[in-house]
Amino acid sequence: MAAKLKKGDKVVVLTGKDKGKQGTIASVDPKSGKAVVDGVNMAIRHTRQSQTSQGGRIPKAMPIQLSNLAMLDKNGKPTRVGFKIEGDKKVRIAKTTGDAIDA
Secondary structure: OOOOOOOOOEEEEOOOOOOOOEEEEEEEEOOOOEEEEOOOOEEEEEEOOOOOOOOEEEEEEOOEEHHHEEEEOOOOOEEOEEEEEEOOEEEEEEOOOOOEOOO
16 A cells, blocks of 8 residues: 655644644654654653763654554645646646645
């Protein structure tokens, strides 16, 4: 099945403690249905000091369920993602505007 949300997409969080926050997808794990979004769902990780890193309490973005994310269209509003066949290519479209997302 084609991915509705991909790495680099601007998204907004729909539910949970970070509701309303916006960010860019850093990575997607389709098998577990989760994505890591920059600045969203942050957790404190306690790390030991090493020669390369300082150590201490480091904030880290944790995975969030894909169903709790919505793509932002060109107007900055949350939208669902659909698919359309243009020529011989399958492209993602924003349901609110009908525009192609990755043209």
